[in-house]
Amino acid sequence: MARKNGQAGKTGDSSPIARVTVSLLYTRVSSDEQAKEGLSLPAQLADCRSYAADRAWVIGGEFQDVLTGTRDDREKYQALLAEVRRLRAEGQPVVVVVKWLHRFGRRVLERARCAEELNALGVPIHSVAEGGQVPELVANVLAAVAQEETRQLGERVADVRQQVVRNGWYFPGMCPLGY
Numbered sequence: 300m301a302r303k304n305g306q307a308g309k310t311g312d313s314s315p316i317a318r319v320t321v322s323l324l325y326t327r328v329s330s331d332e333q334a335k336e337g338l339s340l341p342a343q344l345a346d347c348r349s350y351a352a353d354r355a356w357v358i359g360g361e362f363q364d365v366l367t368g369t370r371d372d373r374e375k376y377q378a379l380l381a382e383v384r385r386l387r388a389e390g391q392p393v394v395v396v397v398k399w400l401h402r403f404g405r406r407v408l409e410r411a412r413c414a415e416e417l418n419a420l421g422v423p424i425h426s427v428a429e430g431g432q433v434p435e436l437v438a439n440v441l442a443a444v445a446q447e448e449t450r451q452l453g454e455r456v457a458d459v460r461q462q463v464v465r466n467g468w469y470f471p472g473m474c475p476l477g478y
Contacts, residue, residue, distance in 0.1 A: 320392040321359035322351040322425075325379050327368060327402045334365040343398040350427045351396055359386065359393070368405035376404070380413070387420045399428045405448075 326343040328334050340363060351358050360382055362375040379395065386393045395417065397403045403424065404410055414435065417424060423432045 318390070318392055320354075320356045320394055321386055322347075322354075322356040322394050322396050323359055323379055323382055323386075324348065324351065324361045324396050325363075325376065325403060326361070326398065327364045327366070327373070327376075329365075329367045331365060340365075343402065346398050346427045347396045350425065356394060356396075368401065368403070371404070371406065371409045380416075383417065383420060383422055387422060393420075393422045395422060395424045397424065397426055400424070400426045400433060401448075 324344065324347040326340050326347065328339050333339055344361065344363070347361075348358065360379070362379040362382075364373040364375045366373045383393055383395065395403075404413070414424070425431050426433055429437075
């Protein structure tokens with residue numbers, strides 16, 4: 300019979316009772332401005348919650364970062380990975396759910412490292428927008444596209460800043476000391 304804490308036990312006929320899959324939800328935006336905007340994070344979370352509920356997965360944690368996806372040291376990203384390791388060490392079935400794969404990160408090298416670790420642990424990543432668990436080849440291509448998109452965006456922002464300065468304007472930001 301099932302234990303009170305929801306972990307699997309054995310029935311009188313020795314057939315195992317399947318454990319409920321635990322979903323860990325991860326949401327991220329890159330900047331404080333995006334977080335203050337207040338639309339993206341709640342929308343990502345709502346979609347991830349709905350996705351997990353549709354599959355009868357228990358939500359075991361919600362992890363949220365406001366930091367660029369090019370950084371691997373994101374606090375909640377690392378906390379999510381630690382929780383995956385802990386749950387799997389206990390034998391608990393786990394899935395990671397994100398709205399888009401690029402929310403999980405924007406570096407090909409880290410995506411490959413993380414995917415290898417999660418694969419070894421038997422933990423799939425499900426992307427709501429990409430329709431569920433994405434084949435590894437597709438996930439690698441999407442990671443490369445996300446990384447390139449970040450690089451191109453950085454170049455465009457730098458070009459705009461240079462143009463603003465060339466036109467004699469100051470780029471908006473904090474006032475210099477003394478003003």
